[in-house]
Amino acid sequence: MTILVTGGAGYIGSHTLVELLNENHDVVVIDNLCNASLASLEKVEKLTGKKVPFYQVDIRDAEGLATVFSKHQFNSVIHFAGLKAVGESNEMPLHYYDNNISGTVNLCQVMAKYQVKNIVFSSSATVYGDPASVPIKEDFPTSATNPYGRSKLFIEEILGDLYKSDNSWNVINLRYFNPVGAHESGIMGEDPNGIPNNLMPYVAQVAVGKLQQLSVFGDDYDTADGTGVRDYIHVVDLAKGHVKAVEKLTQKPGLATYNLGTGQGYSVLEMVAAFEKASGKTVAYKIAPRRAGDIAQCFADPAFAKQELGWQAEKNIEDMTKDGWRWQSENPNGYK
Numbered sequence: 001m002t003i004l005v006t007g008g009a010g011y012i013g014s015h016t017l018v019e020l021l022n023e024n025h026d027v028v029v030i031d032n033l034c035n036a037s038l039a040s041l042e043k044v045e046k047l048t049g050k051k052v053p054f055y056q057v058d059i060r061d062a063e064g065l066a067t068v069f070s071k072h073q074f075n076s077v078i079h080f081a082g083l084k085a086v087g088e089s090n091e092m093p094l095h096y097y098d099n100n101i102s103g104t105v106n107l108c109q110v111m112a113k114y115q116v117k118n119i120v121f122s123s124s125a126t127v128y129g130d131p132a133s134v135p136i137k138e139d140f141p142t143s144a145t146n147p148y149g150r151s152k153l154f155i156e157e158i159l160g161d162l163y164k165s166d167n168s169w170n171v172i173n174l175r176y177f178n179p180v181g182a183h184e185s186g187i188m189g190e191d192p193n194g195i196p197n198n199l200m201p202y203v204a205q206v207a208v209g210k211l212q213q214l215s216v217f218g219d220d221y222d223t224a225d226g227t228g229v230r231d232y233i234h235v236v237d238l239a240k241g242h243v244k245a246v247e248k249l250t251q252k253p254g255l256a257t258y259n260l261g262t263g264q265g266y267s268v269l270e271m272v273a274a275f276e277k278a279s280g281k282t283v284a285y286k287i288a289p290r291r292a293g294d295i296a297q298c299f300a301d302p303a304f305a306k307q308e309l310g311w312q313a314e315k316n317i318e319d320m321t322k323d324g325w326r327w328q329s330e331n332p333n334g335y336k
């Protein structure tokens with residue numbers, strides 16, 4: 001299979017490329033590099049021994065996309081390209097809607113023109129909003145508490161409408177929880193621009209001495225230690241889930257949605273303690289006020305993905321923190 005991977009130079013995209021290539025799929029990457037580095041693709045090539053065709057194209061650029069589609073015979077698309085910071089989305093909602101939603105509509109129009117009607121969409125557990133209960137199943141009500149989450153939810157709706165209008169499409173939405181960790185080689189990992197928006201890279205940068213201390217947003221949630229609980233999933237497990245999903249497309253599933261998570265929730269302070277154990281470093285932190293849009297707890301029921309895709313997470317919190325620390329300690333400045 002030849003698969004177009006949008007946003008393939010990013011954190012999850014690059015790890016997915018490794019797993020796709022290891023399963024002997026052919027890949028082509030487009031990325032505008034606004035939050036990614038070409039160095040990640042060099043690492044993919046080093047790990048797999050295979051070349052990765054790359055085009056620097058924005059998904060909002062119809063002409064640029066058409067050029068790529070005209071040069072390759074794609075079987076399917078894995079669509080990662082999108083802005084992803086919750087806090088930033090509250091400050092720049094129109095930018096998020098333009099990039100994530102307009103970009104996806106544009107991508108689908110080009111896909112239709114070239115008769116490529118198989119897509120795996122990188123969605124998010126944020127589409128569940130503040131769930132009434134946990135663990136979260138795929139049939140739970142959806143809502144969103146921030147523009148980033150709403151952009152993911154709107155795109156799911158758009159893809160659903162597309163499928164209803166033309167049943168020759170096959171659409172898989174992967175709602176994943178909190179990706180963390182890095183490739184076990186230590187040469188590939190998460191390299192956020194500027195100050196990290198997510199917990200684990202922030203913790204790692206405090207441990208390595210780049211940042212002074214972690215702000216823990218809220219210690220008065222209705223959880224065991226008062227801090228927010230999330231389902232953290234190793235990025236390599238997540239990548240393997242995408243391989244299973246793209247292979248599922250060959251069975252013509254129509255429209256399907258799967259949670260990719262471990263089913264286990266950990267609090268912020270539990271993750272800090274686990275990272276301290278893995279790194280042997282003390283992670284300084286302070287308690288700060290809750291952030292707008294944050295929820296108390298969120299973790300998956302991953303049973304449906306196991307049943308339908310034959311996928312389940314295999315790596316535990318020790319693997320996540322150990323691999324994350326190996327990447328950060330050996331690459332304190334990321335890919336730079």
